[in-house]
Amino acid sequence: MQKIQMKTPLVEMDGDEMTRIIWKSIKEILLQPYIDLKTEYYDLGLEYRDQTNDQVTYDAAMANKKYGVSVKCATITPNAQRVEEYNLKEMWKSPNGTIRAILDGTVFRSPIVVNGISPIVSAWKKPITIARHAYGDVYRNTEYRVEGPGKAEIVFTGKDGKEIRQTIFDFEDKGVIMGMHNIDKSIESFARACFNYALDVKQDLWFATKDTISKKYDHTFKDIFQDIFEAEYKEKFAAANIEYFYTLIDDAVARVVRSEGGYIWACKNYDGDVMSDMVATAFGSLAMMTSVLVSPDGNYEYEAAHGTVTRHYYKHLKGEETSTNAMATLFAWTGALRKRGELDGLKDLVEFADQLEAASLRTIEEGTMTKDLALISELPEKKVVNTEQFLVEIRKTLDKIRN
Structure with missing residues (x-):
C-alpha cells in the first residue's frame, strides 16, 4: 500500500510519562504504516526542558509560527515535588502557558461523544465547547x-x-x-476568535467572568467583548440566528448544568482550564476531550486536554499492565493531520484523519475499550483491553474502513 505523502512538516512536541509512551505507540501502530509522516521534532519532556533551560519550549512555539500546525503531547508542569524528583534547576513554567503566550490564541475544547456513554448530567444532549483564553492570568503571574x-x-x-x-x-x-496581568490586544483577539468560531459552527456563545467583584480586571474582559460584538458581530449573529450573552460565572455554571448543551462557553484562562475538565469528566472522561489552540494569525496547536497519567506511568515502570485511554492524544494527531491536509490541499490526508477518528469511535461503540470507559459504558457487552491492544483494535477497524 502506497503511503500518503505530506508536503509540509507538522511541528511535533513530545511530552512526559505515560502519554509519551502512548505518543510513540500511536505513531508506530496507527500513523507510520499509512503516512510518510513528516514532522519537525521537539522534545518537551521535562528532562530536556531542564537541560535547555526551557529554550526548547520557545523553539517549538516559534516552529509552530513557521509551519502553522503543531501537535503536542501532554507535559509536566513541575511543582516542588517534581523539582526534587527530577533534580531540576528550577520550577519551570507550564509549557502550555508559554506556548499559548507566544502564539496568543484561544483554546477550543470539546468532548468526544460516543454512543453508549451518556453524560453524567442527564440534561446534556449535545457537546459543550469550552473556549479558553490562552494568555495571562495565573499562567503569567x-x-x-x-x-x-x-x-x-x-x-x-x-x-x-x-x-x-x-x-x-x-x-x-x-x-x-x-x-496578574492581561493586555487589551490579547483580549480582543480572544473575543474575535470566539465570535468567529460561533458563526462557523452556528452555535450560541456564552461569556462569563466575575465583574461584580473584579471591577477592573474582569470588567475589562466584559467591556471589550461587548464593544466588539456591538461594532462587528451583532448583525452577523442575528443573520445566523444565534445569540451572544454575558453572565456572571457562578450563574453560568448553574445555566450549564440545566442546559442541553450545544453551545460555546467562553472563559478566562484559568476558568477555562477548570471548566473544560469539569465538562470532559461529566461527558465521560478527561481522556475524551479534544483541544486546539487557534492564534489570530492562523496558527494551530492540537493537544490532549489531560495530564501525563502519572499513576499509570509508575505502574508501567514496574512492568504492570495499564489500560490508559489514548483517545484525546489520538484526536490531537488526527486534528493536526486534518488541518495540515486542509492547508496543503491534501484530500487523502484529510480523509485519513476522518477515517481514523471514525475507526476509533466504532471500536468503542462495538464494545472494545479501555478500563475508564468500560466503567461508564452502557453497552451490555464490553471487552476491556490494555493501551496497546486498544490501538491495535482501532487499526483493525481502520483497515476495514479503508478497504
Whole structure:
C-alpha cells in the first residue's frame, strides 16, 4: 500500500510519562504504516526542558509560527515535588502557558461523544465547547512570599515617569501575594476568535467572568467583548440566528448544568482550564476531550486536554499492565493531520484523519475499550483491553474502513 505523502512538516512536541509512551505507540501502530509522516521534532519532556533551560519550549512555539500546525503531547508542569524528583534547576513554567503566550490564541475544547456513554448530567444532549483564553492570568503571574509585617502595593510607572501606587494589603504577619496581568490586544483577539468560531459552527456563545467583584480586571474582559460584538458581530449573529450573552460565572455554571448543551462557553484562562475538565469528566472522561489552540494569525496547536497519567506511568515502570485511554492524544494527531491536509490541499490526508477518528469511535461503540470507559459504558457487552491492544483494535477497524 502506497503511503500518503505530506508536503509540509507538522511541528511535533513530545511530552512526559505515560502519554509519551502512548505518543510513540500511536505513531508506530496507527500513523507510520499509512503516512510518510513528516514532522519537525521537539522534545518537551521535562528532562530536556531542564537541560535547555526551557529554550526548547520557545523553539517549538516559534516552529509552530513557521509551519502553522503543531501537535503536542501532554507535559509536566513541575511543582516542588517534581523539582526534587527530577533534580531540576528550577520550577519551570507550564509549557502550555508559554506556548499559548507566544502564539496568543484561544483554546477550543470539546468532548468526544460516543454512543453508549451518556453524560453524567442527564440534561446534556449535545457537546459543550469550552473556549479558553490562552494568555495571562495565573499562567503569567508574579508571586511573592511575605515573611513578615509590611505593606504590599501595586506600583505602575508610566513612560513619562509618573508613578501610580495602590495598596494591596497591610500585612501584620506572614502571607502571600500574587500579581496578574492581561493586555487589551490579547483580549480582543480572544473575543474575535470566539465570535468567529460561533458563526462557523452556528452555535450560541456564552461569556462569563466575575465583574461584580473584579471591577477592573474582569470588567475589562466584559467591556471589550461587548464593544466588539456591538461594532462587528451583532448583525452577523442575528443573520445566523444565534445569540451572544454575558453572565456572571457562578450563574453560568448553574445555566450549564440545566442546559442541553450545544453551545460555546467562553472563559478566562484559568476558568477555562477548570471548566473544560469539569465538562470532559461529566461527558465521560478527561481522556475524551479534544483541544486546539487557534492564534489570530492562523496558527494551530492540537493537544490532549489531560495530564501525563502519572499513576499509570509508575505502574508501567514496574512492568504492570495499564489500560490508559489514548483517545484525546489520538484526536490531537488526527486534528493536526486534518488541518495540515486542509492547508496543503491534501484530500487523502484529510480523509485519513476522518477515517481514523471514525475507526476509533466504532471500536468503542462495538464494545472494545479501555478500563475508564468500560466503567461508564452502557453497552451490555464490553471487552476491556490494555493501551496497546486498544490501538491495535482501532487499526483493525481502520483497515476495514479503508478497504
